[in-house]
Amino acid sequence: MILLTSALIAVVFGAGAFLMLKSDLFRVVIGMVLVSNAASLTLMAAGLGIGAAPIHPLEGPVSDPLVQAMTLTALVIGFAVTALLLSLVYRVYTSLETVDLDELSKAEIRREEELEREEVSI
Amino acid sequence: MLAAGLAIAWLAAVALAPLDGRRRWVGWVAAGALAGALLAVLALGAEVLRAGPVTMVPGGWPAGVGIVLRADALGVLFAALSLAVLLAALCYEVIGGVDSRTFPAAVMFMAAGLTGLFLTGDIFSFYVFFEISMIAAYLLTAYGEARQVGVAFIFAVVNLLGSFLFLIGVGALYHVTGTLEMATVAARIGEVEPNTAILIAVTVFVAFGVKLGLFPFHFWLPAVYTGSRAATAAILSGALANIGSYGVLRFGADVLTEPLRFGSTVILILGSASILYGALQAVSRRSGAEVLAYSTIGQVGYVLVALGVGGVVGLSAAVLYAVVNSLNKTLLFLSNGLRGWLVGGAFAIGAFSVVGVPPTAGFFGKVALFQAGIEAGSAVLVGLIFLGGALSFLYMFQIYQHDFWRGERTEEPTTPGNRVLIAALAALVVAIGLWPEPLLAASREAAEALL
Numbered sequence A: 001m002i003l004l005t006s007a008l009i010a011v012v013f014g015a016g017a018f019l020m021l022k023s024d025l026f027r028v029v030i031g032m033v034l035v036s037n038a039a040s041l042t043l044m045a046a047g048l049g050i051g052a053a054p055i056h057p058l059e060g061p062v063s064d065p066l067v068q069a070m071t072l073t074a075l076v077i078g079f080a081v082t083a084l085l086l087s088l089v090y091r092v093y094t095s096l097e098t099v100d101l102d103e104l105s106k107a108e109i110r111r112e113e114e115l116e117r118e119e120v121s122i
Numbered sequence B: 001m002l003a004a005g006l007a008i009a010w011l012a013a014v015a016l017a018p019l020d021g022r023r024r025w026v027g028w029v030a031a032g033a034l035a036g037a038l039l040a041v042l043a044l045g046a047e048v049l050r051a052g053p054v055t056m057v058p059g060g061w062p063a064g065v066g067i068v069l070r071a072d073a074l075g076v077l078f079a080a081l082s083l084a085v086l087l088a089a090l091c092y093e094v095i096g097g098v099d100s101r102t103f104p105a106a107v108m109f110m111a112a113g114l115t116g117l118f119l120t121g122d123i124f125s126f127y128v129f130f131e132i133s134m135i136a137a138y139l140l141t142a143y144g145e146a147r148q149v150g151v152a153f154i155f156a157v158v159n160l161l162g163s164f165l166f167l168i169g170v171g172a173l174y175h176v177t178g179t180l181e182m183a184t185v186a187a188r189i190g191e192v193e194p195n196t197a198i199l200i201a202v203t204v205f206v207a208f209g210v211k212l213g214l215f216p217f218h219f220w221l222p223a224v225y226t227g228s229r230a231a232t233a234a235i236l237s238g239a240l241a242n243i244g245s246y247g248v249l250r251f252g253a254d255v256l257t258e259p260l261r262f263g264s265t266v267i268l269i270l271g272s273a274s275i276l277y278g279a280l281q282a283v284s285r286r287s288g289a290e291v292l293a294y295s296t297i298g299q300v301g302y303v304l305v306a307l308g309v310g311g312v313v314g315l316s317a318a319v320l321y322a323v324v325n326s327l328n329k330t331l332l333f334l335s336n337g338l339r340g341w342l343v344g345g346a347f348a349i350g351a352f353s354v355v356g357v358p359p360t361a362g363f364f365g366k367v368a369l370f371q372a373g374i375e376a377g378s379a380v381l382v383g384l385i386f387l388g389g390a391l392s393f394l395y396m397f398q399i400y401q402h403d404f405w406r407g408e409r410t411e412e413p414t415t416p417g418n419r420v421l422i423a424a425l426a427a428l429v430v431a432i433g434l435w436p437e438p439l440l441a442a443s444r445e446a447a448e449a450l451l
Helices: A002-020 A025-046 A065-096 A101-121 B004-016 B024-051 B073-096 B103-118 B123-141 B148-177 B182-191 B194-212 B221-227 B230-255 B257-283 B288-309 B311-335 B341-355 B361-375 B379-405 B416-434 B437-450
Strands: B054-056 B069-071
Touching: A002 A025, A025 A065, A025 B148, A065 A101, A065 B123, A065 B148, B004 B024, B004 B073, B004 B103, B024 B054, B024 B073, B024 B103, B024 B437, B069 B073, B073 B103, B073 B230, B073 B311, B073 B416, B073 B437, B103 B123, B103 B230, B123 B148, B123 B182, B123 B230, B148 B182, B148 B194, B148 B221, B182 B230, B182 B257, B194 B230, B194 B257, B194 B288, B221 B230, B221 B288, B230 B257, B230 B288, B230 B311, B230 B437, B257 B288, B257 B379, B288 B311, B288 B361, B288 B379, B311 B341, B311 B361, B311 B416, B311 B437, B341 B361, B341 B379, B341 B416, B361 B379, B361 B416, B361 B437
Parallel strands: none
Antiparallel strands: B054 B069
16 A cells, blocks of 8 residues: 555656646646645655544544645645646736747847847947 | 734735735835734744743644644744845835735735744644745746746746645655654654655755755746846845745754754755855856845855854854845845945945955854854865855955946936835944844854754
């Protein structure tokens, strides 16, 4: 079970990291979501145990409720951050009319060259 | 008492969020609330310095069950510093005219996040407060020109990766120690298998390295700092970078002491690389914001080197330098882009403080570093600190000459209020240099709280 969980986390994290290296901003966001879920799974796995639901009155061994509370918090934060990232992508699209990192960096290089020319002319 | 500063900042942030931040009164209300939170933290600090750490379990839970809020000298010092920096940057922007609906509320959310983060005794709430202040920072970096949004996106993605690494570290710490309370984690980490502990420590260190903009994790930093508004850059380097300094100090010297002992050589090497890389890059740049951005990379290296030396001398040097550097950077970033003789004088004071010339605050930061270097008994370290200082002299005054003597600064005219604000900040830097005892005592107290 431990091996299976860690393999699952590794695959999710790896897929997320792979997507984050893409130049399309939407894929970067999806990669970010996968990485955040890998972190949530790690939190769950930190208190992985077999037991009854931890509801009062407690009977016999119960599973760890703390990791579930932490994971829930992490999921909510991840959700908020995803919404923020998507709104940033939308603003990038409306103001620069591209969602491709390569195009963005090309625009950046053009801007730097302009700055350099101004510098030389001074 | 402990939660007062946090509560003021938080309630003000929530109340201000729906209001239009471009209205001047909204900005001043935010500044007033921030000043109130700062006063509450200062009162708490006086109590901590007099009677030792204050602990509180909110919600009436018994100790050991509830989530702990804990204020010691280190946390209070950083909380007061960050709130003061945020207050200065907020006043600066409100005087100059806010251009975005969200700016005052975002600053207040960051104040709430930072206060909570420095005053918590629980590693998971540390993560939650950390995310609150980071989300506010993502909003603040997007504030400015249109092309800044792309930079803000990259900043957000890189720092989110750091945050999630930290979250994984929190999960791992919980797994090996079975608790989230910092003091208990610190007590139990010694029994954990060294390999596991080091792996966790590396994860946490990388997460804070990204925040600090330390040498191998610095790549996002210059683009963000150069494109941002002056107030945002000041907040990022004066308040947000404190998370990194506080994080490496708290998690390195207090919680993960054993792994830090194993890793001190690596920390010294990374710190030295940061100092040299930042200084050399800064010398080769010509725009004020860029030089300051690379200088930031160099300055965090000193904090790391002092942490690597360790002991009371090393740790108090790290605390002192982090505080002084944050004040310097706030002054310099805020004065960058203004003009006039008052601003020129303030910039020169900030530059002297970065270099470490008396009677500025930076002098005592450098003296503490030299003491730490001598304590470590390493001539290389002392030479490195000297070399870093000499290079910083070079790049600071290149910029001074370029911007003020050649009269390159002919941008928008400055409002008189902001010039007075900058002059007040410069006066504060000089005042600390002339009367350093309170800060020296506080940083020594903070270092002793860690040991």
